Amino acid sequence: MSGLELIDVSKSYGATRVLDGVSLAIGAGEFVAFLGPSGSGKSTLLRIIAGLESLDAGEVWLGGERIDGLAPGARGIAMVFQHYALYPHMTVRENMAFGLVNAGVPKDEIARRIAQAAETLEIATQLDKKPGQMSGGQRQRVAIGRAIVKKPKLFLLDEPLSNLDAALRGRTRVELAQLRTRVDAALVMVTHDQSEAMTLADRIVVMNDRRIQQVGTPAEVYARPANAFVAGFVGSPAMAMLPARVAGHDGARVRIGLPCGADLPTAIPAAAGLEEGAPVTLGLRAEHVTLAPPATPGLPARIDLVERLGDRTYLYARLSDGSEIIAHAPGFSAVRPGEAVTLAVDAAAAHVFTADGTAHHPGPRA
Numbered sequence: 490m491s492g493l494e495l496i497d498v499s500k501s502y503g504a505t506r507v508l509d510g511v512s513l514a515i516g517a518g519e520f521v522a523f524l525g526p527s528g529s530g531k532s533t534l535l536r537i538i539a540g541l542e543s544l545d546a547g548e549v550w551l552g553g554e555r556i557d558g559l560a561p562g563a564r565g566i567a568m569v570f571q572h573y574a575l576y577p578h579m580t581v582r583e584n585m586a587f588g589l590v591n592a593g594v595p596k597d598e599i600a601r602r603i604a605q606a607a608e609t610l611e612i613a614t615q616l617d618k619k620p621g622q623m624s625g626g627q628r629q630r631v632a633i634g635r636a637i638v639k640k641p642k643l644f645l646l647d648e649p650l651s652n653l654d655a656a657l658r659g660r661t662r663v664e665l666a667q668l669r670t671r672v673d674a675a676l677v678m679v680t681h682d683q684s685e686a687m688t689l690a691d692r693i694v695v696m697n698d699r700r701i702q703q704v705g706t707p708a709e710v711y712a713r714p715a716n717a718f719v720a721g722f723v724g725s726p727a728m729a730m731l732p733a734r735v736a737g738h739d740g741a742r743v744r745i746g747l748p749c750g751a752d753l754p755t756a757i758p759a760a761a762g763l764e765e766g767a768p769v770t771l772g773l774r775a776e777h778v779t780l781a782p783p784a785t786p787g788l789p790a791r792i793d794l795v796e797r798l799g800d801r802t803y804l805y806a807r808l809s810d811g812s813e814i815i816a817h818a819p820g821f822s823a824v825r826p827g828e829a830v831t832l833a834v835d836a837a838a839a840h841v842f843t844a845d846g847t848a849h850h851p852g853p854r855a
């Protein structure tokens with residue numbers, strides 16, 4: 490294994506377990522995002538990989554070498570933090586050179602690496618400035634530059650974009666995407682911004698409750714969430730989760746009954762845990778719920794909230810039993826809060842989660 494491998498990593502602070510048996514393998518050139526809610530252990534795991542935090546049990550391997558016993562500086566890893574952590578009294582050039590001077594890299598080699606990184610990050614004209622004279626986005630680029638010049642086997646980035654304003658965030662996101670094509674190393678980025686994870690990463694590691702919930706490509710995590718947590722966490726707006734029961738089977742496909750009386754034919758193959766009468770949760774993404782055209786059947790609902798985003802509108806609504814559902818309408822919808830509407834549900838796209846946490850996804854459409 491030439492990339493990064495975590496084997497059964499556990500960590501407690503006092504009596505509180507924050508990571509519980511985390512195992513993961515990342516390829517040598519892969520870009521992976523750790524995604525999860527606040528407190529789910531993302532930064533702790535990153536700090537354990539970097540050697541800034543000890544682990545209670547487990548192993549960390551990088552490039553075929555076990556590194557969890559090594560000092561941080563000996564691991565071949567460079568880390569970029571949310572708060573830049575630049576030395577304020579040093580120029581940009583000195584900040585970038587600092588670690589290399591300490592490591593005994595020859596002067597001309599240091600100059601060459603800094604020039605190259607500065608060009609990649611478009612900060613070549615800023616090298617004699619001090620961090621205090623730069624914008625947040627420029628400082629973050631310096632911090633990334635300081636990581637690049639180390640020529641690490643692995644980059645660790647802990648929420649590198651979260652201190653930037655929206656426009657700068659978008660631009661720096663594009664720069665990060667370009668960066669990964671220019672550096673020959675694996676990249677692990679922590680974020681709780683799922684659009685960042687979805688757009689940048691080859692694979693997403695969803696963390697919650699001390700454990701990895703799912704590892705997969707952005708498309709897999711979105712279309713085939715491993716459990717109700719992942720389904721509710723990935724995607725914006727969140728997948729609506731409706732209390733339901735298995736109403737029966739149409740041939741080999743499951744039919745779901747809702748408390749409002751609706752009986753929906755899904756595309757989910759019959760499986761264990763989906764016997765008639767079993768309590769389940771029906772998962773529906775907004776793009777599969779729309780306003781029914783006049784005089785067509787659908788589910789009666791009342792609108793709670795209207796979110797107009799310009800190119801599309803999200804309608805947060807309630808079915809007759811009070812279940813919350815989110816519908817999608819194209820463009821600028823004229824629907825108002827309080828309005829009674831009829832919703833059309835594409836039940837063939839629905840997901841079903843059983844009480845034991847298992848996810849059932851629609852099979853291929855007929």
Ligand SMILES: Nc1ncnc2c1ncn2[C@@H]1O[C@H](COP(=O)(O)OP(=O)(O)OP(=O)(O)O)[C@@H](O)[C@H]1O
Pocket residue numbers: 502507525526527528529530531532533534681
């Ligand atoms: N040094 C510490 N001492 C005690 N508890 C800690 C310490 N560092 C982290 N924790 C706890 O460990 C858990 C995981 O923290 P961690 O910082 O890894 O979360 P995170 O996923 O990075 O969250 P965020 O998205 O808010 O940055 C939290 O409950 C936190 O309170």
Ligand SMILES: [Mg+2]
Pocket residue numbers: 531532533679
């Ligand atoms: Mg964190």
